[in-house]
Amino acid sequence: xxxxxxxxxxxxxxxxxxxTLSCEQNLNHDAMYWYRQDPGQGLRLIYYxxxxxxxxxxxxxxxxxxxxxxxxxxxxxxxxxxxxxTAFYLCASSPWTGTEGYxxxxxxxxxxx
Amino acid sequence: xxxVEQSLFLSVREGDSSVINCTYTDSSSTYLYWYxxxxxxxxxxLTYIFSNMDMKQDQRLTVLLNKKDKxxxxxxxxxxxxxxxxxxxxxxxxxxxxxxxxxxxxxxVKP
Numbered sequence: 001x002x003x004x005x006x007x008x009x010x011x012x013x014x015x016x017x018x019x020t021l022s023c024e025q026n027l028n029h030d031a032m033y034w035y036r037q038d039p040g041q042g043l044r045l046i047y048y049x050x051x052x053x054x055x056x057x058x059x060x061x062x063x064x065x066x067x068x069x070x071x072x073x074x075x076x077x078x079x080x081x082x083x084x085x086t087a088f089y090l091c092a093s094s095p096w097t098g099t100e101g102y103x104x105x106x107x108x109x110x111x112x113x
Numbered sequence: 114x115x116x117v118e119q120s121l122f123l124s125v126r127e128g129d130s131s132v133i134n135c136t137y138t139d140s141s142s143t144y145l146y147w148y149x150x151x152x153x154x155x156x157x158x159l160t161y162i163f164s165n166m167d168m169k170q171d172q173r174l175t176v177l178l179n180k181k182d183k184x185x186x187x188x189x190x191x192x193x194x195x196x197x198x199x200x201x202x203x204x205x206x207x208x209x210x211x212x213x214x215x216x217x218x219x220x221x222v223k224p
Contacts, residue, residue: 006155031210040121042201042216043156050210090155098210101146101203104155 002027006105021076023091030096032074037088119215131189133218135202142204150199197222
């Protein structure tokens with residue numbers, strides 16, 4: 001079955017560490033996205049990528065980095081520069097036109113300990 | 114970014130209809146969407162409506178769009194306890210595939 005897989009489901013980070021969240025899709029979608037979800041604030045766009053080897057900053061990119069070396073994969077690194085990283089992170093993908101909406105992964109909950 | 118606004122909470126009794134409202138600001142939005150999020154999970158697309166439509170019905174779901182007032186609603190008929198979730202509306206920005214999401218409405222269905 002086609003879908004989008006995020007791993008791990010839960011992640012704990014110590015202060016000062018970088019961590020990488022995985023996102024893989026087998027839907028042959030061109031575009032991929034990372035959102036951050038905080039309670040009562042909805043979804044905020046971190047980064048998005050339209051094609052391989054290209055990506056753009058979203059509304060809250062500071063303290064995050066991404067790569068898009070393969071069409072199927074769009075990993076997100078939460079760096080030590082991100083001051084408040086505890087949140088629920090959602091990856092999504094869509095075809096080029098996007099009119100059918102996004103397909104979301106099941107999310108990764110990151111907690112700073 | 115664009116502003117998409119929703120009320121935060123809605124509580125209904127099982128069997129009643131639920132109406133979740135959303136307002137948006139981008140008059141050039143071409144598509145508007147409703148997503149459902151269950152606890153600890155990703156978002157699931159429920160339905161979407163093209164901006165030249167006024168209404169779309171899909172089984173228990175009815176979407177109404179008032180483009181003049183930039184108001185979107187989702188009506189769930191015969192609401193069940195399994196419908197308890199957070200519902201997000203989203204608009205597709207005119208440029209590429211950027212979507213703007215509301216803050217979500219938490220629907221609580223009481224037995």
